[in-house]
Amino acid sequence: MESDENDPGLKSKNIDRPPDENENQPQLQTESEIEVIAYTDESNNNLRSHPDEYDNDPTTPDQSESESDESDSDSEEDIPDESLGTTILREIQEGTYICLVCTGEIDQHSKIWTCIECFRVYDLDCIQDWAIRGSSTNKTSKEWRCPSCNHATNKIPKKFTCWCGKITNPDKNTLMPFSCGNSCNYKYDDCIHNCLSICHPGKHPICGAMGPMMKCKCGKDTRQLPCLITPYDKGWRCEEECTVPVCDLNHKCGKGCHAGFCGLCQENVTMKCYCGGSELSLKCHEKVLKKCTDANGDSWIGIGSCGQTQKTYYDCNEHFELRSCQPPISHVRKCKFSPDVITTCYCGKTKVDVKHRTKCTDPVPECNNVCGKLLPCGCRCKFKCHEGECECISVLDIKCECGHESYLAPCKYVQSGMRPKCDHKCSVLLNCRKHYHRVECCPSEKIGIARERERKKAIRNNTRSNFREDDMSIEAAHICTRTCNRLKSCGKHECQALCHSGPCDVCLESTNEDLVCHCGKTIIPAPVRCGTELVCHEQCIRQPPCGHRPEHHECHDDSVSCPKCTALVTRECDCGAKSDLPGILCSQERVSCGKMCMVPKDCGHACLKTCSADCTKKDIHASSKNCQSYCKKVRTSCPHLCKLKCHFNKVGSSKNCDVVRCTEEISVTCECGRLTKKIKCGASVNEPSAIGSVLECDETCVAAKRDAALRAAFMGTPEESTDESIPYSEDVLTTFSKQKSWCSKIESIIRTFISDYNTQIENGVSSPKKSYHFPPMTAPQRKFVHELGAAFNAYTESQDIEPKRSVFFVITRLTTVPAITIEQALEHQAELEAEKNRVKEMKQEDIDEALFNGIVIQDLFFGVTIEDLERELRPLCQGKEDYILQWLKDSIFMFYSPDKFKNMDIEEENGLYLLVKSFKKVLRDKSLAFDCKLCLVDGSASFILKTDSSRANSVPVEEAPKQSQNTFDILQNDELVDGV
Structure with missing residues (x-):
């Protein structure tokens, strides 16, 4: 007999049953007992629905009538007459239910949320705030807990629904607040029924319906029990015995009522063992009968082996064989070590000398050959000739189950039938034609690939006749076992069949x-x-709403609309410009007069809609939701214009124009200005603009810079003569002289913008504005801005098309502010021109008669600075502290006094002459310069009029001496050039 776990009376649900004297009885005996239990469950339905609400449990159903009668008077006072759901509804109707979050009352007008675990009710706004900012909220996993029962969840309540959750924002219900009035229809977890109560709070009542008609396990009897005690999982047993013979001894099945096969015979059988030495008791299905006869002629039927071993001697009475319990042999066997039996060595390759081995006890000689016996696995024994069983030690190359990888494995492992597995995943498409197998080391992969190849070949050759052949020939491993779950053609129900190709079956x-x-x-x-x-x-029979x-x-069905009305009427156009457009169909929704709206939107673009009511009657022309114009606003990450479609939002601020990288081409140069390259701006939200970036000078730049320095130091061939004290180009100066007011305004804007930028940097502003957009201007004006930007070492670029083409100015890391303004540069240029003209007007006789007033130091070595000269030469200048050392151009320095240009005397000139000798010695000993000489400098210290040389009357500063000469080259008076 089985245990009481199959008893239908002890089934099923998580209920508290009263103690029963017949607890160990296997099953219900009569229908009356079933009815009594069902009645007891129904009478205590409400009690067992909410066991946690009562402090004192009522009497159990199986107590005596006297005990229940004595407690009748007390039960009405101790047991509440309402459940948890009733209490919730009553307190909400009275407005006394308390929200644990805000401690306020919840009434019929509130919006609530209820916990699915403890059924506690909260205000929806309160529980949302608690879920986001409550003390139990985990900021990482977004998990929060119910304030009442600590039930954890990570879903934030967002909707106000009825108790059963079917309807959002339910209508007001005075009798049952927040109830939709429909059946709860909650599916019980442990039975086949649904909750039939009206949409309610709290726990669901225990199912009180009758269960389905159920057959017993053997199918001979049928019963219907209350759902509470219906054994859905294990079924029930009848009292009929199973009389099916289960063995050759005609034993009957002893399981009683059961499902499926009866199984093997479990009766115990006692008989002799094979050797006859003991009695064995075995299960009937474990016996193996054999006929046994001993040497005395006694016979018996053995049931099995007793496990004992016996010695069976050969005819020599020396050697024996240990045999486990087996039927006795009828004759004495010849010794297997007899010289008549063994005539060779163990491997059989060498004959045994019969003279040396005359009896079975003599040892069998071993030869020196390899055994080489053929083993059952097909290999040869690799040991030397030996006694005993051979053992295979071969290592074979074996494929994995799918054949994708090869491994080395011992022969014993191969013979065991096991195959290694690789990590290769099966790439065969399953029969549903949607999913791939993706199982590691699939043994059916090659078959599936070959089948798929034949299928495609048949499709190409148009020889595929039966599409059902694919499903019939597919491997079992490649049949998809997922559920389809697609909506059927009805659009309401999901397909519950296995995942398949093609359309789903019709909805049933x-x-x-x-x-x-x-x-x-x-x-x-x-x-x-x-x-x-x-x-x-x-x-x-439907009437159109227009009245025609x-x-x-x-x-037709309600989901299909009636044909549109075709009556002709007079209508007003959408924009309201014309109110009597004739010949318009009554069903025509939009009537256009063809007028285009030019009202600007919030984004600044014109509406451009054709006769739209959105721009006139509804007065929502400012909405830029469907604007089709291009943005053309200045990007925040770079000064270029945004090329995206208008993305102005409703609140009136421009969305980020930098979501895509800027593709405008810009020019970047190296520090020396020799290399120039066109690259993409590349500015975006996370990437800065390439504007202002500097290319790395290559080896050619370094060589060119070195050659220029060496040429200036040694060869004396200066570059084109320019006045480096004026940082502005000739075009800037010319344009400024013609349009002084406008050019001064542009220069003032740039200087103020750079000053503000530097101030923001000093104040710690993280992202100061680096670009300034000038308004549209003409081509000459744009050229002036470009030239002026070059003077400031800034980046400038023109953008947009004529006549709206403008220039933007961008500050880079190389940007500097010139020391003088354009107006000051013009004044300085005028002074230089006047001085140059004055020098040219001087007479040669005055120059020849003038005394030397300075010392020119020429041909400085590479790397020597003015600080080095001051440090070495200043100690020699006793009595000449008012003399200064000034750089003129390239590697030429001048030592002179600003106060003694015209009032030099012979004594001071002699002092300079003596100082030249001291300078020359120090310069050459310290390797500072090649030479120094007396010179005559004009009043502006810009021109060297003559040097201490009989071959020259005047020498320009730009001409540096060559390495083979120690004096300046002779030039004519009209070739004097500006100094620096």
């Missing part, structure tokens, strides 16, 4: 309501299968 769901057309003349009686379409050929005569058409 049906309804118990008749399908009636709108006019009521065509009816399809129930049951009506899901997806059935009703076709009615009667005239549709209805169009002639057949009756």
